[in-house]
Amino acid sequence: MRKILIAGNWKMYKTQAEAKAFLQSFLPHVENTDPARGIILCSPFTALDPMSQNLHGSRVRLGAQNIHWEEVGAYTGEVSGVMLKEIGVSYVIVGHSERRQYFGETDETVNLRLKAAQQYAITPILCVGETKAQRDAGETEAVILAQLKADLVGVDQSNLVIAYEPIWAIGTGDTCEATEANRVIGLIRAQLDNPDVPIQYGGSVKPSNVDEIMAQPEIDGALVGGASLEAGDFARIVNYE
Numbered sequence: 001m002r003k004i005l006i007a008g009n010w011k012m013y014k015t016q017a018e019a020k021a022f023l024q025s026f027l028p029h030v031e032n033t034d035p036a037r038g039i040i041l042c043s044p045f046t047a048l049d050p051m052s053q054n055l056h057g058s059r060v061r062l063g064a065q066n067i068h069w070e071e072v073g074a075y076t077g078e079v080s081g082v083m084l085k086e087i088g089v090s091y092v093i094v095g096h097s098e099r100r101q102y103f104g105e106t107d108e109t110v111n112l113r114l115k116a117a118q119q120y121a122i123t124p125i126l127c128v129g130e131t132k133a134q135r136d137a138g139e140t141e142a143v144i145l146a147q148l149k150a151d152l153v154g155v156d157q158s159n160l161v162i163a164y165e166p167i168w169a170i171g172t173g174d175t176c177e178a179t180e181a182n183r184v185i186g187l188i189r190a191q192l193d194n195p196d197v198p199i200q201y202g203g204s205v206k207p208s209n210v211d212e213i214m215a216q217p218e219i220d221g222a223l224v225g226g227a228s229l230e231a232g233d234f235a236r237i238v239n240y241e
């Protein structure tokens with residue numbers, strides 16, 4: 001059975017105080033949400049601890065935005081699985097295109113981070129997706145299949161989420177057509193050994209397009225950036241029709 005998972009990726013937004021204020025406003029909106037829908041909030045590292053305390057007893061799961069592959073060591077600026085687990089983190093985004101583009105993450109480091117998350121029983125959300133130039137050159141399928149092949153070596157597909165995030169649709173307001181996202185996600189699923197891995201779509205998901213996106217048969221959820229920052233918008237997304 002594939003799970004439905006709606007995740008907010010707050011990126012580098014929200015102080016601790018802003019994160020707490022968000023939860024106060026957001027949590028009442030999901031009290032009656034279908035229990036079959038998983039809800040995840042991925043905050044910056046600095047807000048994880050207050051988020052964890054304020055989510056205690058709630059159905060919303062906590063996510064981080066990256067994880068290092070070693071448990072401890074001289075890796076300035078990195079955070080390990082043991083540290084995330086201690087705070088109560090259940091999910092972690094790995095291989096987001098912003099990490100790959102701006103911080104030099106490669107398929108090799110993405111693979112190490114995925115395996116590290118699983119070692120700590122944290123579920124990684126692996127992001128894959130093509131650039132506009134790659135799409136225009138007809139390379140979408142090849143790029144994504146190559147990412148999957150390299151990223152998933154030795155990864156346990158029973159504790160994994162994948163997000164298809166076309167880079168040209170991130171933060172641009174330019175959503176991928178729902179049917180096209182559905183097609184690519186079907187292709188991704190065909191590459192997997194486990195057909196039950198939940199596969200999300202991400203890229204300019206908002207209250208006005210979430211219903212159409214979630215109506216697609218291959219799409220199991222959404223990874224939401226900008227529209228997850230406002231409690232009312234994210235509540236509308238989670239409570240899609």
Ligand code: 13P
Pocket residue numbers: 009096165169170171172173202203204205223224225226227
């Ligand atoms: P937007 O929803 O702001 O386009 O961001 C998508 C994203 O990158 C989620 O990880």
